[in-house]
Amino acid sequence: MTLSALLPTRKPWFWSFAAAFAAWGMLVLFLQGRGADEAVTASLAFAAFFVIVGLGQMMVITLGPGNIDLSIPATITLAAVVAMRVMGGEDANIPLGVLAALGCGVAVGLFNNVLIHLLRMPPIIATLSASFLIQSAAISYGRGLQVRPPQALQDFATARLYGVPVNAVCAVLLAAVVGVVLARTVYGRSVLAVGQNPRAAWLAGVRVGLVRSATYVLCAVFAALCGVLLAGFSGGASLDMGQEYLLASIAVVVIGGCSVAGGRANVPGIWGASLFLFLLVSMLNSMGLGAGFRLVLTGLIIIAVITLAGGEPAQR
Amino acid sequence: MMLKALATSAVALMIAAGPALADTADKRIALSNNYAGNTWRQTMLQSWEKVAKDAVAKGIVAEATAFTTAENQVTEQAAQIQNMILQGYDAIVVDAASPTALNGSVKAACDAGIVVVSFDGIVTEPCAYRVQVDFKELGRKQVEYLATRLPKGGNLLEIRGLAGSSIDEDIHAGILQGIEKHPQFKIVAAVNGDWTQTVAQRAVAGVLPSLPAIDAIVTQGGDGTGAAEAFRIAGRPTPIIILGNRQDELAWWKQQNAANGYETFSATIAPGIATLAFWVAQQVLDGKEFPKDIVAPYLTVSKADLDTVLAATQPGGVANVEYSQADAQKIQAAK
Numbered sequence: 286m287t288l289s290a291l292l293p294t295r296k297p298w299f300w301s302f303a304a305a306f307a308a309w310g311m312l313v314l315f316l317q318g319r320g321a322d323e324a325v326t327a328s329l330a331f332a333a334f335f336v337i338v339g340l341g342q343m344m345v346i347t348l349g350p351g352n353i354d355l356s357i358p359a360t361i362t363l364a365a366v367v368a369m370r371v372m373g374g375e376d377a378n379i380p381l382g383v384l385a386a387l388g389c390g391v392a393v394g395l396f397n398n399v400l401i402h403l404l405r406m407p408p409i410i411a412t413l414s415a416s417f418l419i420q421s422a423a424i425s426y427g428r429g430l431q432v433r434p435p436q437a438l439q440d441f442a443t444a445r446l447y448g449v450p451v452n453a454v455c456a457v458l459l460a461a462v463v464g465v466v467l468a469r470t471v472y473g474r475s476v477l478a479v480g481q482n483p484r485a486a487w488l489a490g491v492r493v494g495l496v497r498s499a500t501y502v503l504c505a506v507f508a509a510l511c512g513v514l515l516a517g518f519s520g521g522a523s524l525d526m527g528q529e530y531l532l533a534s535i536a537v538v539v540i541g542g543c544s545v546a547g548g549r550a551n552v553p554g555i556w557g558a559s560l561f562l563f564l565l566v567s568m569l570n571s572m573g574l575g576a577g578f579r580l581v582l583t584g585l586i587i588i589a590v591i592t593l594a595g596g597e598p599a600q601r
Numbered sequence: 602m603m604l605k606a607l608a609t610s611a612v613a614l615m616i617a618a619g620p621a622l623a624d625t626a627d628k629r630i631a632l633s634n635n636y637a638g639n640t641w642r643q644t645m646l647q648s649w650e651k652v653a654k655d656a657v658a659k660g661i662v663a664e665a666t667a668f669t670t671a672e673n674q675v676t677e678q679a680a681q682i683q684n685m686i687l688q689g690y691d692a693i694v695v696d697a698a699s700p701t702a703l704n705g706s707v708k709a710a711c712d713a714g715i716v717v718v719s720f721d722g723i724v725t726e727p728c729a730y731r732v733q734v735d736f737k738e739l740g741r742k743q744v745e746y747l748a749t750r751l752p753k754g755g756n757l758l759e760i761r762g763l764a765g766s767s768i769d770e771d772i773h774a775g776i777l778q779g780i781e782k783h784p785q786f787k788i789v790a791a792v793n794g795d796w797t798q799t800v801a802q803r804a805v806a807g808v809l810p811s812l813p814a815i816d817a818i819v820t821q822g823g824d825g826t827g828a829a830e831a832f833r834i835a836g837r838p839t840p841i842i843i844l845g846n847r848q849d850e851l852a853w854w855k856q857q858n859a860a861n862g863y864e865t866f867s868a869t870i871a872p873g874i875a876t877l878a879f880w881v882a883q884q885v886l887d888g889k890e891f892p893k894d895i896v897a898p899y900l901t902v903s904k905a906d907l908d909t910v911l912a913a914t915q916p917g918g919v920a921n922v923e924y925s926q927a928d929a930q931k932i933q934a935a936k
Contacts, residue, residue, distance in 0.1 A: 312811070320810030323835065327806045330834070417671055420638065433852070443834050519799045520830050521849055523917070525639040526799045567807030570792045576764035 297542030297549075300594035301557030304540075304586075308564035315571055326450060328563045330443075330518075333456035335559035337511040338530050339537035340463050341504030343555055345408075346538050348497055349480040349547035355412040356393060357508045357534050358527030359419035364389045364509035365522035366423045369434060376437040383513055390509030393419055394502030401501070402494060408501075424524055434517045442517030452514050457556075459507075464552040476500060480548030536562060540587065542594050561590070625886045626660050628691040630879065632667040635678045635698035635722065639797070640847060641823065644919045645696070645721070645872035652876040652923055661926075662883060675702040682706040685715075692716040692882040694875070697724045700767045716885045720878035721870065723767070730891060732878040734870045734899040736768055740775020743819045743843045744783055746866040750841060754785020755816030758808075758840070760794040760801050760828060762821040772821050789813060794824035798849070801827030809835050817841040822869040825850040845869040846902055846920040851911050864904060871900040873923040880929035889933050897924075897932075 309328070313321040338357050345354045364386040372382035393415065400411035434442075444451045467473035475496045478486040487493045511530070516522040539545060540561060541554025565586060569579045632649055636642055646667055653665030668685070670677040675698045683706055685693050693710055697703050697719055704726040710717050711728035720732040747757075759776060762769035780786050790808050794801030801824035809831060818828050822845020832839050839857070844850040844867035857863035877897055885891055902910050902920050910920045 316811045323810035324807075327810065327835070331803050331806060424637065424643065433849070443830075515799060518830075519802050520826055520853075521798075523640065523798055523849075524643065525797045528638070528797065529795075529800060563803070563807060566804070570790070570804060570808045571811040573790060576761065576793055580764065 297551050297594060298554035298557055299542075300590055301541050301554050301561055303557075304590045305557050305561035305564055308561055308568050312564060312568040312571060315568070324564070324567065326445070326448065328560050328567070329453035330450035331563045332556070332559035333450065333452040334511050334515055334518075334530070335533050335537050335562060336456040336460060336555055337507050337514070338534040339541070339555040339559060340460060340552070341507030342534040343538045343541070343543050343550055343552075344463070344476060344500045345504045346535075346543060346545060347476055347480045347547050347550040348500055349483060352408050352497070352547065353412065353535070354397070354501065354504045354508075355409060355531060356397060356416040356419055356505070358529075358531045359416035359423065360390060360393045360505050360508035361512040361515065361527030361530055362522070362524060363393070363419050363423040363426075364512035365516040365526060366426055366524075368513045369516055369522040370426070372435050372438065374433055374435050376435045379435055379438050382435075382438075386509045386513045387506055390506035391502055393509070394498075394505035397501045397505065398498045402498065420524075433521050438513075438517040439520065442514050452518060455514070460552050460556060467550050467552065472496065472499065477548055477550065480544075480550075482548075533562065536587070540590055540594070624888065625662050625691075625883055628662050628883070628886045629664040629689070630662055630666075630692045630694060630882050630886075631685045631688075631690040632665070632875070632879075633678060633681055633685060633693055633695040633697075634667060634669040635696060636673040637669045638673075639823070640917055641796075641872050641919050642696075644921050645875045648873045648921060648923050649875045649879065652879060656879070656883070662886075665879065670698075673698060675699045679703055679706040682710060686710050686713050690715060692718065692886055694878045694882050695719045695722075695724065695729075696875070697722040700725050716882055718878045718882045718885070720874050721768075727893065730878075730881060730885070730893055730895065732874060732881055732895045732897060734874070734897050736771035736870075737775035737778065739868060739870075739899050740772040740777075740819075741779040741782075742775075742868065743866065744776055744779025744786060746843070747786065747817050747819075747841065748779075748783045750864070751816055752785075754783065754787070756789045756813055757786050758805070758812065758815045758818045758828075759788050759791040760805065760818060760820045760824045761791055762794070762796045762824075764793050769821065776819050786817075788819075789815070794820070794827060796821060796823035796845075798824060798827035798830075800824075802831045803827075805831035806835065809837065814838075815840045817843070819843050820845060823847055826853050829853060839863070841865050843867070844902075846871075846900060846910075848911070848914045848916055848918050848920070851902060851907060851914065851920065852916075855907055855911060858904070858907075866901075867903075867920075868899050868901040869919070870897075871922045872919055873921050877924035877928060880924060880926050881932075883926070884929050884933060889930075891933055895932055 312324055345352050367389050368382040368386035371385040372378045397412050397415050400406045401408050446454055475491045478491055479493050479496050483493050537555050537558040540558035541551055543551045649667050656662050670681055678698050703724050707717050707724050707726040707729050717729040719729050723731040723733050792804035794804055805828045817840050820843045825842050825844040826849050828842055846867050846869045874897055914920050
């Protein structure tokens, strides 16, 4: 029996976890055993943010070719800025602030829907132009913002439950919910059906437009949630906090083994890919390589993982 | 109504007539800015607005408008500068997306007789002026400060800025020069924090497990509290973190100082350097001669003025200083 028969190499999520594990192994090897557990805790805490936005992006990309949400970074920033201002540093206002942030997410999602469905804009252009408007709103609203989050939110976002970061626990629960929704609910099955063939889905009685609209709103709400947690975790909201989540959200979807053509989602893969992205950068950083070399290696390794993971046999 | 407006503008002209000579009263200056999405840039734009509005009201210049491109991209800014040439501006003040990639557009502007003054993100095109702080000096100063605090030296963590930018290279080179002079310090790890707290926090948290005890962190500004959070969450003692004048960094310093007498060094380029570039452009239009490379002092915040600076800096902002026409004249006189 060969190794490949023992391992679930045909599962699309396998390679992202294998890559994450390999990156962790290299890191531990380099550390000579020191701080191996610390590295796991840190990667769980930071991967959680990638997972939250990645799940939203995954749902959108699963809707089929052309569907993508580029307004995630701006939504993260706006939601964080609004939440911090509504909370005003007071523990008592935390629920209100979280609600306001999620409200921002819903509003952004609905706005994206107006552009995509009413004005018939391609999602890539619609969400990009929406992101300019959202970022501008965050900038004008964010002037003079209360930077520090309330103490209780900060404590919560950086707390650990039996050594596991609380935000990672939240992200695992969220991933589980999304997994169940995709597999067991009408809405989830509809998302997959629309992604595989919107016409067939429509003929089968799926309300295609409604499913798409709901998914864009869901994605924006996840981004908003990420914004609030991130502001609590990193000690406040800043105008550039969402910046790096645009490419990261797409990268974790692709590395995680979801189909870019839509119709095939993969929840565990999002976790594997998020851990991998964080560990990869940490590993290269720990080895003390120069910035240029690090970026080249990051690119090459990601290409390698995607090539390996894309082992789906060619059809037709 | 009309009369009153006339009277005010007459008064404004009379006020302006003295120091400004009003030779540039019909000149138009444009600000070409490539990015607005962080606190430094926001503060910079506010400084520009304030000084430019005042200069227009006093009749020193006819117009001084700020233009910011939507995407932080070279092609877009190059097109923006081409448009400014067509619109017939007399001077263009530019915070450039790239030190070299805009040189074509900048040359075209110079050839059209337009004065080009770059600042912060400078351009290498020889016909343009460069208003800049000595970033190498800023890097050296960090190590020199640490040498006074830790005479025996120690392990340093270096947080660098955006890979590939001239500012990142210069500060890094300065830090290396400082370490050459104080070889008791050793950089045990370097990460890129992109001048952003969240990025810095993640990068630092990623390397922390691999690091021995860290005595101090050398930084580039905008990354200090991110590093502090990473150390706090990992349960490690807080090293001496060099700060970059951001309000959140200064507030954190004050809080730490109150709790345990924490001391550090905070310095960076003041966003108000845009206003110095504005006055240099105005003075050049007025016929004054300037060297092409103009070095402005960077802004240092010490423990003694922490409270005053914090009171004057809005939450989410950067400690700032605005320059006056007299400052530009002083630089010209010292040439």
